[in-house]
Amino acid sequence: xxxxxxxxxxxxxxxxxxxxxxxxxxxxxxxxxxxxxxxxxxxxxxxxxxxxxxxxxxxxxxxxxxxxxxxxxxxxxxxxxxxxxxxxxxxxxxxxxxxxxxxxxxxxxxxxxxxxxxxxxxxxxxxxxxxxxxxxxxxxxxxxxxxxxxxxxxxxxxxxxxxxxxxxxxxxxxxxxxxxxxxxxxxxxxxxxxxxxxxxxxxxxxxxxxxxxxxxxxxxxxxxxxxxxxxxxxxxxxxxxxxxxxxxxxxxxxxxxxxxxxxxxxxxxxxxxxxxxxxxxxxxxxxxxxxxxxxxxxxxxxxxxxxxxxxxxxxxxxxxxxxxxxxxxxxxxxxxxxxxxxxxxxxxxxxxxxxxxxxxxxxxxxxxxxxxxxxxxxxxxxxxxxxxxxxxxxxxxxxxxxxxxxxxxxxxxxxxxxxxxxxxxxxxxxxxx
Amino acid sequence: xxxxxxxxxxxxxxxxxxxxxxxxxxxxxxxxxxxxxxxxxxxxxxxxxxxxxxxxxxxxxxxxxxxxxxxxxxxxxxxxxxxxxxxxxxxxxxxxxxxxxxxxxxxxxxxxxxxxxxxxxxxxxxxxxxxxxxxxxxxxxxxxxxxxxxxxxxxxxxxxxxxxxxxxxxxxxxxxxxxxxxxxxxxxxxxxxxxxxxxxxxxxxxxxxxxxxxxxxxxxxxxxxxxxxxxxxxxxxxxxxxxxxxxxxxxxxxxxxxxxxxxxxxxxxxxxxxxxxxxxxxxxxxxxxxxxxxxxxxxxx
Numbered sequence: 001x002x003x004x005x006x007x008x009x010x011x012x013x014x015x016x017x018x019x020x021x022x023x024x025x026x027x028x029x030x031x032x033x034x035x036x037x038x039x040x041x042x043x044x045x046x047x048x049x050x051x052x053x054x055x056x057x058x059x060x061x062x063x064x065x066x067x068x069x070x071x072x073x074x075x076x077x078x079x080x081x082x083x084x085x086x087x088x089x090x091x092x093x094x095x096x097x098x099x100x101x102x103x104x105x106x107x108x109x110x111x112x113x114x115x116x117x118x119x120x121x122x123x124x125x126x127x128x129x130x131x132x133x134x135x136x137x138x139x140x141x142x143x144x145x146x147x148x149x150x151x152x153x154x155x156x157x158x159x160x161x162x163x164x165x166x167x168x169x170x171x172x173x174x175x176x177x178x179x180x181x182x183x184x185x186x187x188x189x190x191x192x193x194x195x196x197x198x199x200x201x202x203x204x205x206x207x208x209x210x211x212x213x214x215x216x217x218x219x220x221x222x223x224x225x226x227x228x229x230x231x232x233x234x235x236x237x238x239x240x241x242x243x244x245x246x247x248x249x250x251x252x253x254x255x256x257x258x259x260x261x262x263x264x265x266x267x268x269x270x271x272x273x274x275x276x277x278x279x280x281x282x283x284x285x286x287x288x289x290x291x292x293x294x295x296x297x298x299x300x301x302x303x304x305x306x307x308x309x310x311x312x313x314x315x316x317x318x319x320x321x322x323x324x325x326x327x328x329x330x331x332x333x334x335x336x337x338x339x340x341x342x343x344x345x346x347x348x349x350x351x352x353x354x355x356x357x358x359x360x361x362x363x364x365x366x367x368x369x370x371x372x373x374x375x376x377x378x379x380x381x382x383x384x385x386x387x388x389x390x391x392x393x394x395x396x397x398x399x400x401x402x403x404x405x406x407x408x409x410x411x412x413x414x415x416x417x418x419x420x421x422x423x424x425x426x427x428x429x430x431x432x433x
Numbered sequence: 434x435x436x437x438x439x440x441x442x443x444x445x446x447x448x449x450x451x452x453x454x455x456x457x458x459x460x461x462x463x464x465x466x467x468x469x470x471x472x473x474x475x476x477x478x479x480x481x482x483x484x485x486x487x488x489x490x491x492x493x494x495x496x497x498x499x500x501x502x503x504x505x506x507x508x509x510x511x512x513x514x515x516x517x518x519x520x521x522x523x524x525x526x527x528x529x530x531x532x533x534x535x536x537x538x539x540x541x542x543x544x545x546x547x548x549x550x551x552x553x554x555x556x557x558x559x560x561x562x563x564x565x566x567x568x569x570x571x572x573x574x575x576x577x578x579x580x581x582x583x584x585x586x587x588x589x590x591x592x593x594x595x596x597x598x599x600x601x602x603x604x605x606x607x608x609x610x611x612x613x614x615x616x617x618x619x620x621x622x623x624x625x626x627x628x629x630x631x632x633x634x635x636x637x638x639x640x641x642x643x644x645x646x647x648x649x650x651x652x653x654x655x656x657x658x659x660x661x662x663x664x665x666x667x668x669x670x671x672x673x674x675x676x677x678x679x680x681x682x683x684x685x686x687x688x689x690x691x692x693x694x695x696x697x698x699x700x701x702x703x704x705x706x707x708x709x710x711x712x713x714x715x716x717x718x719x720x721x722x723x724x725x726x727x728x729x730x731x732x733x734x
Binding site for chain 2: 078081084085103106107108109240241242243245246247248395396399400403404406407409410411412413418424425428429433
């Protein structure tokens with residue numbers, strides 16, 4: 001033991017030196033010199049967005065090559081954290097959601113990219129990545145939550161499809177009417193499906209309730225939203241939380257295979273649904289998207305702007321990248337939030353950071369996308385609030401609210417008690433840290 | 434140089450050579466052990482007294498993490514749930530494993546087949562187990578509740594969807610999964626008990642129960658001790674099964690210590706606090722094992 005310790009220390013030191021050597025060193029910068037920057041991505045074979053961005057950028061900046069580095073989808077943040085800590089992370093990496101943005105930013109793992117955002121005044125979600133007036137990432141996607149609905153099942157159940165005027169009560173009434181109507185028509189489908197994510201309840205409650213604030217530790221705003229969910233599952237208008245969990249129901253199969261007539265989901269599902277229709281994983285039926293049901297009448301109707309939620313997906317720069325790579329990476333970041341990149345992304349069914357008329361035009365030109373006006377309206381017009389406000393307490397609060405979510409929807413804890421418990425835990429375990 | 438070597442005592446050279454040879458033999462294993470276990474464990478003890486956030490910032494905070502734990506209701510919930518799991522999992526698994534071992538220690542037709550079957554759960558992927566058992570436990574459509582309804586239960590439990598029944602559900606699956614492995618250990622133990630002892634007991638007119646209590650159990654004492662220690666440690670650090678089966682839910686009803694460590698560390702990046710909880714878990718496992726050793730020693734003497 002004693003004998004090997006010095007050797008072990010020497011080996012560890014050597015390893016550390018080698019790893020440190022991978023970090024950045026200053027090189028003379030010539031804007032036209034050929035540069036290769038690396039970009040993190042996941043499931044590259046089924047997620048074409050990274051390649052789309054890399055190719056699109058290379059077309060306008062031929063001297064910069066963007067090389068993709070693949071990560072695992074579910075363990076992305078864990079793997080990225082490890083790579084960043086070890087100094088082996090790619091030059092540009094993705095913020096999958098805002099929950100972990102704080103960790104990266106606060107941990108000093110993101111370069112100040114304010115200069116790259118100067119020309120992006122039209123992109124509202126740029127603000128999500130600002131800390132003390134400086135930008136640390138640039139959004140390239142901005143999904144928002146909408147209501148997907150199956151027009152065929154609405155017709156079968158003889159229920160009026162959404163017209164943009166729905167509050168949550170209208171939605172609940174329709175879900176029940178659909179369930180009854182479908183039963184009469186001999187179909188087994190439920191009126192709606194609420195996936196097990198905490199977002200399906202809490203995201204809307206936080207975004208739409210006036211004065212709701214996650215970081216305040218006052219969660220009373222959740223109550224009406226949970227009451228409605230509990231009521232819908234008790235009435236059989238949606239599969240219960242328990243059933244969805246124990247049978248590992250997927251929202252893709254639930255809506256795509258016409259098991260439910262409505263589905264609240266983010267706009268990323270558009271691309272999935274289009275793809276699954278061609279592979280046979282989803283049936284072919286008439287569908288549409290409508291704005292998410294609203295808190296009250298003040299934001300309903302196609303002349304108003306509906307309120308919904310969604311975190312942007314952004315790209316940030318590894319501060320360990322060399323100066324030349326940093327400069328090229330900043331240009332790349334300006335590109336990914338631009339309208340050109342937006343159109344390229346819309347061409348593969350993805351909702352970019354900036355939804356302009358041209359982007360909407362491109363997306364609705366895809367094979368299989370519904371052509372009605374309400375779908376266009378729902379896609380293009382809304383106020384999107386972030387699901388995860390950036391703060392050091394966000395991850396802790398969301399984790400405890402996720403436990404609250406399962407306690408309420410499994411009927412394990414009465415609603416009022418669950419909310420009181422969550423508030424007490426937030427105060428004693430998270431906000432005091 | 435050569436003269437120096439010759440003047441050295443022979444046995445000294447032998448000792449050095451033997452030591453070098455010994456280290457060389459264990460080196461491949463030891464490097465892996467040191468790099469992946471020993472050094473991280475030592476670092477862990479340091480990190481527990483810092484506020485390390487994984488990216489370099491690790492300021493010394495003294496016992497702050499431990500004081501925080503004392504007032505952390507979730508930590509106590511996790512500890513309570515871990516004890517709940519342990520208190521039921523250990524005796525149930527022991528009884529099931531010993532029962533199976535006794536049953537399969539005879540000359541039955543196809544005994545190898547049944548032994549293999551009993552061992553199957555242990556080598557099955559834990560994710561597959563979680564998915565299948567979750568479906569079996571499904572309150573509305575699952576076969577478990579269909580069976581219970583058939584027996585006349587009007588209100589069968591909600592199992593993994595209910596805060597009261599989720600822990601029993603996990604314990605049942607945990608027992609089912611591990612009994613095959615411990616059965617194997619008991620089987621090995623049973624084979625070492627000399628058959629003459631049973632014959633002698635039989636001649637003395639001992640009943641099967643008396644033979645079990647006075648011959649089998651004492652004969653298995655070393656195995657039982659080993660199984661208890663392994664089961665205790667395994668129960669306290671139960672993680673994967675719960676993570677994939679209930680993810681600690683509903684609410685916090687199946688949140689156990691190792692999952693809480695995972696949550697604080699890998700989900701909230703509070704590696705300092707997570708390290709402190711790991712130390713507590715380590716201390717519990719260590720303390721209980723020491724007690725078990727002491728009890729065993731006293732019984733031996």
